[in-house]
Amino acid sequence: MIITISREFGSGGRELGKRLSDNLEIPFYDKEIIQMIAEKHGFDEQYISHVSERNIRAVYPLTIGCRFTTAPNPVTKQSVEIAVEQQKIIENFAKQGDCIIIGRCADVILKNYNPFNIFAYADMEAKIRRCMERAPQTENLTVAELKTKIMEMDKERRKYRALYTNSKWSANENFHLCINTSKLKIKRLVPVLSEYINLWFEMWKIT
């Protein structure tokens, strides 16, 4: 059971992943973790095959929030190398067994693992509200600045996908379920969504 989540910034895709991970009891790896491993360790077979979500969390505790971390410019030689490392790391996590992976084109990288691919999105108003509620207190952005930031983050994701895959970011044909999270409480959504996912894997095994 490999689940990938792609998402618009501020749509709650990461929270969705974390909560699904708790509900389905399978590990959860997000963009930041994968990026950190790639930058610090590269694809060190020894390290990757022994690292687990549990010990990653020990050095890198997960906070659910909206953080405007920008990936390194994807066209420099070094960042292409990092992207390649990241792909290997993602594939290695999938080889280790059931898991949830957020971002980094995992749906494309893991195509042969028959993943369930989710796209989470929301209307701009909902994304701004979410970011305001969850931003660190040190961040004092106006609504207009937040909107610009959100659009910039999604532009980065769109560019990243275009650079490393042949498929269009956010196009529904890449996904098995596209969820508009506007006004929804993700916590309440997760049990019914877990049911949907279990059913999906059951039907895909039959056919």
Added chain:
Amino acid sequence: MIITISREFGSGGRELGKRLSDNLEIPFYDKEIIQMIAEKHGFDEQYISHVSERNIRAVYPLTIGCRFTTAPNPVTKQSVEIAVEQQKIIENFAKQGDCIIIGRCADVILKNYNPFNIFAYADMEAKIRRCMERAPQTENLTVAELKTKIMEMDKERRKYRALYTNSKWSANENFHLCINTSKLKIKRLVPVLSEYINLWFEMWKIT
């Protein structure tokens, strides 16, 4: 509880609507019904406010299948008039209470009724398989011909939407849930989907 379903041809959107209607026990109106009423009766207030799904079904029994019925060319004066009648008919159904409406840009027409908008889609292979399984026996189309037909039908829908609304057909921002039906048994999907829909309406009422 107003639910609208937009769908790619052959994705099973109409079957989904019919089964959701049975499960949620609310009436279900599809494109053909709305078109038939508009053409035969126009917007006859007297007729529309008394007609129910039950008596429509008596004269127009529902068959779940893939039929390549083409809407009249949407740019003639007569067809624009019919489209306007259809919009009034759709709004009238919504006024009568909970219902499911398939196609005809009902998500846009009923915007003020706070509908739950679904988009059903599937990969081409799945759509072709579905059409072959469900086509009337009199229809002998090759796979290539079916593919062309499916693409033509979706092109018509895209054009219809572009003509009567400002929004793009199939763009996920118009919908609350986009469901890839490839390889899925719609009958089995409906209970969990009904749960999702009930939850959605509950959360939207709170916020």
